[in-house]
Amino acid sequence: MKKSLLLIAFLFVGMTNFAQTNEYVELVRAVLETETKEAIAEVMELDDAQSKEFWTLYNEYEGLSYFVKDKRIALIKDYAKNYGDMTDEKADEMVKRFFAFKKEDMKLLKKYYKKMKKVIPATEAAKFLQAINKIDDLVDAELALEIPLIQS
Numbered sequence: 001m002k003k004s005l006l007l008i009a010f011l012f013v014g015m016t017n018f019a020q021t022n023e024y025v026e027l028v029r030a031v032l033e034t035e036t037k038e039a040i041a042e043v044m045e046l047d048d049a050q051s052k053e054f055w056t057l058y059n060e061y062e063g064l065s066y067f068v069k070d071k072r073i074a075l076i077k078d079y080a081k082n083y084g085d086m087t088d089e090k091a092d093e094m095v096k097r098f099f100a101f102k103k104e105d106m107k108l109l110k111k112y113y114k115k116m117k118k119v120i121p122a123t124e125a126a127k128f129l130q131a132i133n134k135i136d137d138l139v140d141a142e143l144a145l146e147i148p149l150i151q152s
Contacts (some may be wrong), residue, residue, distance in 0.1 A: 025073060033062065036135055043131050044119060053119035058128075061112040068108055071101045079147065086150050 040072075046054055075097050082090050109129060116125040 010114055013023065029066070029069075033066075036132075037062070039135065040128065040131050043127055044124060046124060047129075050120045050124070054116060054124075054128075057112060057115050057119065068101065068104050071097070071104070075101065076147070082146070083132075083150075092152060103119075 041060065045052075052135065075094060076098075079094060082094075109132065113125055113129055116128060
């Protein structure tokens, strides 16, 4: 899982280069989706019946998560666009969008944790959340290194 997570973080960082095309972003997202799924598969310990139900829910989650993550990507692009001319108003608006993204992302995770623990043991549902959290933390750490702080 460690190798996959490092690849996920590395690929996502490429999205922070401020001149990336939409085609590049979509390519990176496709690779991230595959790598994330492989990392999740590597850590989950499910029997065949549990696995079938888990992957059905996982695919639903991933589909909805795609649209939530769109908001993060749009925010990064908007930040890049406004980086040189950041105003107090724009900074405040972007922070509010960031909080809304985080809230929506957490709401989705909470919803799918509840669904998953109905079909798999709570320990496995929690492990899924841990794995997603680790992936998100790696991506966040790489983004923190790559995205410059606002210049006042």
